[in-house]
Amino acid sequence: MKTLSVPNLLGIKHLVKEDIDLIFETADHFKEVINRPIKKVPSLRDITIANLFFENSTRTKLSFELAEKRLSADVINFSASGSSVKKGETLIDTVNNILSMKVDIIVMRHPDVGAHEFLSRHVNTKIINAGDGTHEHPTQALLDSFSIRERLGDVAGKKVVIVGDILHSRVALSNIYALKLQGAEVKVCGPVTLIPKYIESLGVGVETDLRKALEWADVANMLRVQNERMDIKYFPSTREYTQLYGVNKKLLNSINSEVTIMHPGPINRGVEITSDVADSDQAIILNQVENGVAIRMACIYLLASQIKQ
Amino acid sequence: MSDKILLNSKKIQIILQRLACQLIENHGDFSNTVLIGLQPRGTYFAERIASILRDDYHVKNIKLGKLDITFYRDDFRRRDEPLNANSTEINFLVEGQKVVFIDDVLFSGRSINAALTAIQSYGRPAEVELLVLIDRRFSRHLPIQPDYKGATVDVINEEVVVVNWSNDTLSDAVYITNKKKK
Incomplete structure (x- = not known):
């Protein structure tokens, strides 16, 4: 049985070839799932995911949200505009506040390079990088x-x-x-x-x-x-x-x-x-857009499998 | 090896023939019936049953699919090892059909429970039946029983019933082995 070699998906730089193979194998199965008449599986019914978008996004945000919902996760969305970030709250405080609401996985897009690396050192949760500045996606x-x-x-x-x-x-x-x-x-x-x-x-x-x-x-x-x-x-x-x-x-x-x-x-x-x-x-x-949902389902599923009950 | 042979290839052949006949008794020409092998090990068994129906009893148009239940299992994140998926191949409509789930060993019933949820992603079957080669009695966690069974065995939880399918059918065997100690 295989699992990812990393605890978070911060960037491709941290992955090994076997991780990519595992993600693709899993995504193949999820691609079949999203082409069924009923496109949903109950795997993540007890997982809550927060999508934190500190930068604009259309397809990535929709794709992640759809992937999460197809896996039956509970989803909460946050965008920096109209949030307490504008009132001067720090990133760690914002995330810790969200985590105290019992969130299991954070999907984050942030304009600053390395924001996810920084966050992963300060909070205890699974983090998926949905884009950090000019660094990685x-x-x-x-x-x-x-x-x-x-x-x-x-x-x-x-x-x-x-x-x-x-x-x-x-x-x-x-x-x-x-x-x-x-x-x-x-x-x-x-x-x-x-x-x-x-x-x-x-x-x-x-x-x-x-x-x-x-x-x-x-x-x-x-x-x-x-x-x-x-x-x-x-x-x-x-x-x-x-x-x-x-x-x-x-x-x-x-x-x-x-x-x-x-x-x-x-x-x-x-x-x-x-x-x-x-x-x-x-x-x-x-095709890239369609595959995006399957790939994100695979990444979320594989990281969620590391969270033990 | 301390493995104990439960069924040899000859006995398995007789059982497979009986199970195929029982299916024909209830499903006739299989025009409204689909056979679904449960991944990973039920698929070999399902292929055997389907080929007997085709070759020995000349049933045409057998619809045979494979269903993977990994994403529907209730022990996700509760096992030491991660769950890796297998492929699902259902190239026909399940809506309104009589579905026969085929698996090699019925143990706790949790796989069948997951399969009952999974199959609904492909439509609403008219009815669902369960065919197993080995029914491990007294180990059920859920109120699930087979409609067709090859053999019933009573083994303790520390033992595993393994079904070995060979390409030429001559080395088919069902045996009991001890769980691997880590």
Whole structure:
């Protein structure tokens, strides 16, 4: 019988290959569950989960909430706007107050890098990272790899290029860790200003020419330009960015190999990806969303199994 | 080995034939009946029963599925070891059908209880029956009894009844062994 090697899901960096295999095996079963006429299992009927979102989220929050409800957990939601955080309450105080209401698992998104690590050292509960600043977004990386595995059969040996704003992307970092752990080859592609200086130390290649990157790749994961995290101007104009790093049908058709297109959302149609690509069979964007629920069910289930009665 | 053989392959063959006949008696041509093997070990037994019905009694259109009850178990977080799931394969409608659960050993009845909850995710069966190879009497935690049973055994709780299915059926065996001491 297998269990995760970690007590919390803080980031892919802390996982081993066997953890990812176990999460995928479990997610396979949950994917079957969410396609049944009745999509709910009673496993977590005595578990309470708090979703703490200190930063905006649509699909991740919905996906987690749905995953929790499909597992029959009791769910409470918290968003920083309109909470006591605005009145000056510290993170530890906020979380401890929630935990005194007998909450078993915390799912948290926070704008500060390392907020989850910090919290895990100060509170006694299970923590799942739903995104911390520009650092990690482990469940997104897991669902991305799961979707690659589903489409291409395996992740090992596949060539994946992550295109766009690598500098501000937690999706990129978690994906790099996850893909490397599973034996994929990874390149990042984007304007040099949006590629972190020492990214190659993670064992990934850098390509600034999108066409060359796509010709090399089996999979292209297109990232959104995160204007909200940019303190300075990293490229001259959105129009220029789109011309150099936006993927469109004409570009894809001119490439010999079939590249699978992914996007973690939200999409800026016409900027990093055009509608004819996003809505094509080449794109697995909606599969990623569906798989997100199964992956999150698996992560929650496996962590909950460590909480002894 | 201190294992004690309860049933050898010959006896198991006779029992399987009897159970198949009993099923035919109650379910006729199986047009409104589905067989569901419970994961993990009931599925082998269910495949045996289904192949006897098909090959020896020429029952056509046997609907055979596999049901995993891991996510429905009542001992989640109460065991020393985590529960890992198996696959569920039910490629037909259960709504309005007569469902026959097939498992190798009936012990506490908790697995069957979980299976009764799990099957409802696929619709509302007209009725549910239970077929087991071995009924361990006097060890039930719940008011669950089999409709069809191969053999009844009385063993103490420290002993485990193991059913061994072989590919060629010649080495099929049911034996009693002691629980592994950790």
